[in-house]
Amino acid sequence: MPDAPLNESRIDKWLWAIRVFKSRSSAIDACKAGHVKVDGASVKPSHIVKINQTIEARVGDRVRIVKVLGFLDKRLSAKDVQPFFEDHSPVPDPGDRLPNFIPVPLRIKGTGRPTKKERRQLDSWQED
Numbered sequence: 001m002p003d004a005p006l007n008e009s010r011i012d013k014w015l016w017a018i019r020v021f022k023s024r025s026s027a028i029d030a031c032k033a034g035h036v037k038v039d040g041a042s043v044k045p046s047h048i049v050k051i052n053q054t055i056e057a058r059v060g061d062r063v064r065i066v067k068v069l070g071f072l073d074k075r076l077s078a079k080d081v082q083p084f085f086e087d088h089s090p091v092p093d094p095g096d097r098l099p100n101f102i103p104v105p106l107r108i109k110g111t112g113r114p115t116k117k118e119r120r121q122l123d124s125w126q127e128d
Helices: 010-016 024-032 116-127
Strands: 036-038 054-059 062-068 086-088
Touching: 010 024, 010 036, 010 116, 024 036, 024 054
Parallel strands: none
Antiparallel strands: 036 054, 054 062, 062 086
């Protein structure tokens, strides 16, 4: 018997299927934390999405805004999920991203532990 077309889907499963989140559990956690909104209202992971609803999901430091055009029951390749949503996300500005690392001061091998004066200098450098 062929699968019937889907008329509805849970929001956590749909966000995972269209590849907004890497795992379904991360989609569930985002819903529970209030990072997922449907038409401006926070929703639970079991919320049923409908066609033409606008979903706003905060993923890391980025906000994804998608419009529902269809439903999926399983995860497909990124190319195959394009007909199921419209992406209205703002383009991220590369200048707004903070570096993911903090440079560590280099000490010459064999100089031993920093003195109290050197530690103060390192601390003042890290605070700037």
